[in-house]
Amino acid sequence: MLSSQLPALQVVIPLVAAPICVFFRNPRIAWLIALIASSLTFMVSIGLFLQVQQLGVISYEMGNWSPPWGIEYRVDNVNAYILLIVSSIGALVTAYAYPSLKREIDTNRHYLFWTSYLLCLTGLLGVTITGDAFNIFVFLEISSLSTYVLIALGKSRLALYAAFRYLILGTIGATFIVIGIGLLYLMTGTLNLYDLASRLGDMDLAQPQLAALAFLTVGISLKLALFPLHLWLPNAYAFAPSVATSFLAATATKVAVYLLLRFAYDVFGKSQIFSELPLGEVLLVLSIVAMFVASTVAIYQDDVKRMFAYSSVAQIGYITLGASFASQTALTASIVHLFNHAITKGAIFLLLGIVAFQIGQPTFTKIKGLGKKMPWTSFGMVLCGLSLIGVPGTAGFISKWYLILAVLERGWWWLAAMILASSLLAILYIWRFVETAYFVTDAEDNTIELGSKIPFSMATVTVLFVLACLFFGFHTEFSVDSASEAARVLLEYTRQ
Amino acid sequence: MDLFDNINYWIAMFQIVMGLFIVIASENLIKTLVGLGIFQSAVYIIYISPAKIFGGTAPIFVSNQEVYANPLPHVLILTAIVVGVATIALGLALVVRIYEAYGTLEEDKIQDIDLGANNDA
Amino acid sequence: MRDYDRLLRVVSKAMIPFIVVFALYVQFHGDFGPGGGFQAGVILAAGLIFYSLIYGLENTKKLIPPRVVEVLTATGVSLYIFVGMIGIYRGSDFLDYSVLAQDAVHGQHYGIFLIELGVGITVFAVMVIIFYMFVGRRRES
Numbered sequence: 190m191l192s193s194q195l196p197a198l199q200v201v202i203p204l205v206a207a208p209i210c211v212f213f214r215n216p217r218i219a220w221l222i223a224l225i226a227s228s229l230t231f232m233v234s235i236g237l238f239l240q241v242q243q244l245g246v247i248s249y250e251m252g253n254w255s256p257p258w259g260i261e262y263r264v265d266n267v268n269a270y271i272l273l274i275v276s277s278i279g280a281l282v283t284a285y286a287y288p289s290l291k292r293e294i295d296t297n298r299h300y301l302f303w304t305s306y307l308l309c310l311t312g313l314l315g316v317t318i319t320g321d322a323f324n325i326f327v328f329l330e331i332s333s334l335s336t337y338v339l340i341a342l343g344k345s346r347l348a349l350y351a352a353f354r355y356l357i358l359g360t361i362g363a364t365f366i367v368i369g370i371g372l373l374y375l376m377t378g379t380l381n382l383y384d385l386a387s388r389l390g391d392m393d394l395a396q397p398q399l400a401a402l403a404f405l406t407v408g409i410s411l412k413l414a415l416f417p418l419h420l421w422l423p424n425a426y427a428f429a430p431s432v433a434t435s436f437l438a439a440t441a442t443k444v445a446v447y448l449l450l451r452f453a454y455d456v457f458g459k460s461q462i463f464s465e466l467p468l469g470e471v472l473l474v475l476s477i478v479a480m481f482v483a484s485t486v487a488i489y490q491d492d493v494k495r496m497f498a499y500s501s502v503a504q505i506g507y508i509t510l511g512a513s514f515a516s517q518t519a520l521t522a523s524i525v526h527l528f529n530h531a532i533t534k535g536a537i538f539l540l541l542g543i544v545a546f547q548i549g550q551p552t553f554t555k556i557k558g559l560g561k562k563m564p565w566t567s568f569g570m571v572l573c574g575l576s577l578i579g580v581p582g583t584a585g586f587i588s589k590w591y592l593i594l595a596v597l598e599r600g601w602w603w604l605a606a607m608i609l610a611s612s613l614l615a616i617l618y619i620w621r622f623v624e625t626a627y628f629v630t631d632a633e634d635n636t637i638e639l640g641s642k643i644p645f646s647m648a649t650v651t652v653l654f655v656l657a658c659l660f661f662g663f664h665t666e667f668s669v670d671s672a673s674e675a676a677r678v679l680l681e682y683t684r685q
Numbered sequence: 686m687d688l689f690d691n692i693n694y695w696i697a698m699f700q701i702v703m704g705l706f707i708v709i710a711s712e713n714l715i716k717t718l719v720g721l722g723i724f725q726s727a728v729y730i731i732y733i734s735p736a737k738i739f740g741g742t743a744p745i746f747v748s749n750q751e752v753y754a755n756p757l758p759h760v761l762i763l764t765a766i767v768v769g770v771a772t773i774a775l776g777l778a779l780v781v782r783i784y785e786a787y788g789t790l791e792e793d794k795i796q797d798i799d800l801g802a803n804n805d806a
Numbered sequence: 807m808r809d810y811d812r813l814l815r816v817v818s819k820a821m822i823p824f825i826v827v828f829a830l831y832v833q834f835h836g837d838f839g840p841g842g843g844f845q846a847g848v849i850l851a852a853g854l855i856f857y858s859l860i861y862g863l864e865n866t867k868k869l870i871p872p873r874v875v876e877v878l879t880a881t882g883v884s885l886y887i888f889v890g891m892i893g894i895y896r897g898s899d900f901l902d903y904s905v906l907a908q909d910a911v912h913g914q915h916y917g918i919f920l921i922e923l924g925v926g927i928t929v930f931a932v933m934v935i936i937f938y939m940f941v942g943r944r945r946e947s
Contacts, residue, residue: 201890205891208881208884211880212877252893323761326768330772349783349786350795350799353780357776360721360725361724364724372731771932
């Protein structure tokens with residue numbers, strides 16, 4: 190009986206847990222509740238993933254109202270994979286969080302953090318699982334509003350300003366999305382994504398359809414921090430509490446990418462629109478610019494967290510590059526990079542969380558000689574850095590390999606060369622970290638004083654993440670196979 | 686008159702442009718939020734306009750009534766309004782905190798102080 | 807007890823009960839007519855804010871302490887989810903009202919009533935919390 194309820198439970202469990210944290214207020218109890226809820230959510234997503242493998246598409250009718258009138262939760266290979274990524278990272282980051290939060294946030298505010306965290310998780314999972322266009326907007330706003338709170342809980346006052354900037358840009362993005370959805374609703378009279386796709390396919394191309402796609406694309410691009418719309422991201426990631434940064438960097442933009450894939454391939458998949466609107470070409474150009482410009486800017490940052498935030502913008506470029514042309518290999522590359530980048534960036538920000546736990550906000554002046562003082566942490570950073578560059582034997586290599594294969598399928602040698610060249614830029618900024626941590630030895634600047642031992646929970650989770658970066662570089666059965674299955678499903682939607 | 690047939694949409698478009706302009710052009714954080722509010726309310730008009738049916742009533746069954754309006758857009762916009770209120774409230778709460786931390790609401794001044802803080806670090 | 811307040815006090819004492827009753831009317835009328843939890847919560851909160859404008863924030867906080875309001879926000883949401891979970895417990899889908907009572911019509915009635923109650927409580931509490939936050943700020947700093 191319960192197995193048929195999994196789609197609802199996926200969203201409801203964290204949603205139940207969020208108000209319970211407010212009832213208790215105690216920091217430790219709130220953390221425990223969040224841990225239990227996020228672990229349960231993780232299990233549910235595993236269950237859903239297995240169910241989809243066996244049975245194919247799962248459709249769940251909210252409140253027993255049959256679609257397209259009621260809200261439908263629809264799980265296929267694509268979003269089952271994304272759900273798994275989001276909820277696994279949600280659970281692991283929660284397990285890591287307690288000591289780090291204790292250092293960074295007032296204990297009497299912890300329950301607020303956990304309430305927002307669980308609501309954010311609810312929102313992200315909801316966006317991914319729902320099959321209703323307006324429901325997407327509502328869940329998106331739930332996750333965004335709680336994200337603003339999570340960022341504003343950061344220690345420095347810069348966090349407040351970063352959260353405000355994100356609030357303005359995020360709201361503009363969400364409003365664009367809701368305008369797009371409104372136009373689609375006016376044309377078709379339905380909000381169910383599946384129904385929308387088939388009705389748009391039957392329809393002649395009309396002006397509002399173009400406008401709807403334009404609004405949706407710009408709105409979603411703001412949320413996923415596609416290159417010229419990324420301005421909110423670096424400061425938000427740099428000044429949020431370490432735990433929040435790790436969680437958001439690994440999940441929030443990924444869910445937005447999923448939305449882009451869902452709208453471009455599923456909802457508009459059968460429509461004539463792409464003969465009129467060069468969405469793929471635009472995405473391609475912007476992705477390339479993102480890869481180069483963001484990586485270059487990353488090299489010049491003083492703050493290590495900010496540097497990796499810019500690197501996130503660049504990495505999103507690789508993901509959207511794969512999404513920009515509709516071939517099996519390219520989509521596989523894009524989706525597998527969602528996964529690989531999530532674990533790599535998650536690992537990096539968790540490691541930086543440990544550094545922050547010991548020495549405070551990590552800037553390049555502060556981390557001189559880090560390699561000697563915190564050898565394991567620095568070594569982990571190097572491994573993750575290699576994965577970010579895409580060195581063989583790491584997770585990052587797999588996604589770049591598929592991306593280059595996809596580009597070569599088209600015969601675009603120049604693009605393959607550009608992907609390699611942008612990886613060189615990644616080497617530069619990773620090298621800057623390595624140089625500062627290992628080779629700068631002047632003693633007078635060396636102010637690192639280790640406060641205490643690294644807590645067990647933080648160390649364990651971080652090691653898990655770093656090992657995952659290596660593991661998925663060798664054993665690609667899970668990550669690549671599920672991704673290529675997801676890509677196949679997406680391409681099936683576009684077939685006439 | 687063709688122009689007046691679509692007057693709602695003209696107003697909505699005007700509001701979108703005006704709201705975005707205020708968001709972009711104003712340096713004051715509160716004015717930015719006001720612009721955001723105007724921008725969001727344009728969406729309400731876009732949704733509500735087509736849902737209004739002249740002579741139609743609320744979709745509650747009454748025997749002498751034959752025309753009913755579609756309730757769905759109204760309900761959607763109720764939700765959107767609530768989301769909008771939450772956003773503005775959160776934005777204002779942040780503004781209050783920013784004012785306490787920086788002593789100003791002007792964006793350029795905050796950025797000046799920011800840069801100073803960055804150099805110290 | 808300054809003299810010029812008297813008019814306001816008398817008028818508000820006469821008006822606030824009507825505001826509260828109107829809020830309750832909108833709340834309970836909501837399941838078979840226009841109305842519902844959102845509107846009722848806001849009207850009720852407006853009544854409280856009106857009270858606080860006349861009698862001061864301190865008295866209002868005595869009436870409904872901020873902590874209680876915070877718990878109320880969570881209570882409303884929990885009630886909503888709880889009603890949804892009953893649907894799952896009774897072997898149907900999440901938020902299916904039809905299984906709440908002996909037959910579907912009664913079930914729908916109970917369902918929408920409880921859901922709107924949850925919404926009303928949360929909206930009221932959130933409005934009051936926002937009010938407390940903004941008004942209480944200046945006195946602290």
